[in-house]
Amino acid sequence: MGAAGSKLEKALGDQFPEGERYFGLENFGNTCYCNSVLQALYFCVPFREQLLEYYSNYKNGADTEDNLLICLADLFTQISSQKKKTGAIAPKRFVQRLKKQNELFRSYMHQDAHEFLNFLLNELVDILEKEAQTAKNEAETSSPPEKTANGLKNPQAKGVQKEPLVTLVHKNFQGILTNETRCLRCETVTARDETFFDLSLDIEQNSSITSCLKNFSSTETLNAEDKFFCDKCCGLQEAQKRMKIKKPPHILVIHLKRFKYIEQLGRYKKLSYRVVFPLELKLSNTAEDADSEYSLFAVVVHVGSGPNHGHYVSLVKSHNHWLFFDDENVEMIDESAVQTFFGSAQEYSNNTDHGYILFYESLGANKNS
Numbered sequence: 001m002g003a004a005g006s007k008l009e010k011a012l013g014d015q016f017p018e019g020e021r022y023f024g025l026e027n028f029g030n031t032c033y034c035n036s037v038l039q040a041l042y043f044c045v046p047f048r049e050q051l052l053e054y055y056s057n058y059k060n061g062a063d064t065e066d067n068l069l070i071c072l073a074d075l076f077t078q079i080s081s082q083k084k085k086t087g088a089i090a091p092k093r094f095v096q097r098l099k100k101q102n103e104l105f106r107s108y109m110h111q112d113a114h115e116f117l118n119f120l121l122n123e124l125v126d127i128l129e130k131e132a133q134t135a136k137n138e139a140e141t142s143s144p145p146e147k148t149a150n151g152l153k154n155p156q157a158k159g160v161q162k163e164p165l166v167t168l169v170h171k172n173f174q175g176i177l178t179n180e181t182r183c184l185r186c187e188t189v190t191a192r193d194e195t196f197f198d199l200s201l202d203i204e205q206n207s208s209i210t211s212c213l214k215n216f217s218s219t220e221t222l223n224a225e226d227k228f229f230c231d232k233c234c235g236l237q238e239a240q241k242r243m244k245i246k247k248p249p250h251i252l253v254i255h256l257k258r259f260k261y262i263e264q265l266g267r268y269k270k271l272s273y274r275v276v277f278p279l280e281l282k283l284s285n286t287a288e289d290a291d292s293e294y295s296l297f298a299v300v301v302h303v304g305s306g307p308n309h310g311h312y313v314s315l316v317k318s319h320n321h322w323l324f325f326d327d328e329n330v331e332m333i334d335e336s337a338v339q340t341f342f343g344s345a346q347e348y349s350n351n352t353d354h355g356y357i358l359f360y361e362s363l364g365a366n367k368n369s
Helices: 004-017 033-041 045-060 070-079 092-102 113-142 170-172 210-215 335-341
Strands: 022-025 088-091 175-183 189-196 199-201 220-222 228-230 235-237 239-246 250-258 261-262 266-268 280-282 292-301 311-318 321-326 328-332 353-362
Touching: 004 088, 004 250, 004 280, 004 321, 004 328, 022 321, 033 045, 033 070, 033 092, 033 292, 033 311, 033 321, 033 353, 045 070, 070 088, 070 113, 070 292, 113 170, 113 353, 175 228, 189 292, 199 210, 210 280, 220 266, 220 353, 228 239, 261 292, 266 353, 311 335, 321 335, 328 335, 335 353
Parallel strands: 022 088, 199 250
Antiparallel strands: 175 189, 175 239, 220 239, 228 235, 250 353, 261 266, 280 292, 292 311, 292 353, 311 321, 321 328
């Protein structure tokens, strides 16, 4: 690894970014699904910086029980504070905690990187929300509410919902989708908002992210058995339904649905379809704010022909250089190499390295370059 590390340092030479660290992560028996996602998250710079800041404040505070948030923050702190610029680190504490926390990740079988990312982000939110609630309860216990002539000062109005906590996960990854349904009889539009941390897109052969997003937001007609109950008409009516991105996130995570259940086979099959993902992405088709522009900074790649075996690696853009992370190995790659991970134009191909999870950063956010 020393040789590979020094090779990377030589390749970057004077252009090695000041203060940056490029460290591979050791594999603990099929933990590549975890390593590839952790590398993508580490190079999500605003998220990394907020996590490091959280950890420095945490270390100065009281001890609490070990959890995934602390293990992740500790791992990011270890990487960022290494004396060497390159090398490898064993994310042992994090992986042990992950396996303890969720039996799904306990076996040495091939795991799904997207399932892991989903679990991790939601787990971090739960931990941060519990911490905030505990701090609030402690504050309320230690300082009784001030009394005024008219009773309690600023009492919570009955029926008023308190604002949900905005954690560092929400700040970076949360967007809002709006589900619009238009009754074709009375033209009334019913809109329902829902939040998301990533978008899962159906894919087609020889397509692009832009066309997949168009399909995601395409209008669907609800008729026959799928009629919509319209409150205004007080009955089931034909309607048109579409999904739009109402508020795009700072970090747009796109999951390509490469694993499809095939009824005839009675199992999942990997779709090796060629799906072009651009380095710069415009959300003009889906977002109400047509100027949402994004830049690709990480790709989690699934290597292998089937869903139940294979390997995960990640490509990361850091300070205008592209890097290839394969467990403990890190090397520089040319930007043009990114297109070799789009997928295969033919069903049977020797190339089994396909982009699976894409990480885009809003150009309106802090630029990761």
